[in-house]
Amino acid sequence: MDKVVQLILKNTVIVMTSNLGSHLIQENPGKDMSAELTQIVAEHFRPEFVNRIDEIVVFNNLENPKLKALLHCKLKSCNLVWQK
Numbered sequence: 001m002d003k004v005v006q007l008i009l010k011n012t013v014i015v016m017t018s019n020l021g022s023h024l025i026q027e028n029p030g031k032d033m034s035a036e037l038t039q040i041v042a043e044h045f046r047p048e049f050v051n052r053i054d055e056i057v058v059f060n061n062l063e064n065p066k067l068k069a070l071l072h073c074k075l076k077s078c079n080l081v082w083q084k
Helices: 022-027 034-044 064-083
Strands: none
């Protein structure tokens, strides 16, 4: 016998990731590509799905100086743990 399960997603954040438009982000580092990427999402997915999305957040690539700073911070944190 199948049971029907009702999910209540009130106050829930659902994170979806995609590589749609990643080429635009790589070709235009640092530029706000939100409008262009929103258009690509609208062209790729059905309107019934897109209309249920409240917000699209674009993450830009980390460039080498930022990656080095992040790595340095993480390594420093690891060293503190290892010294204990």
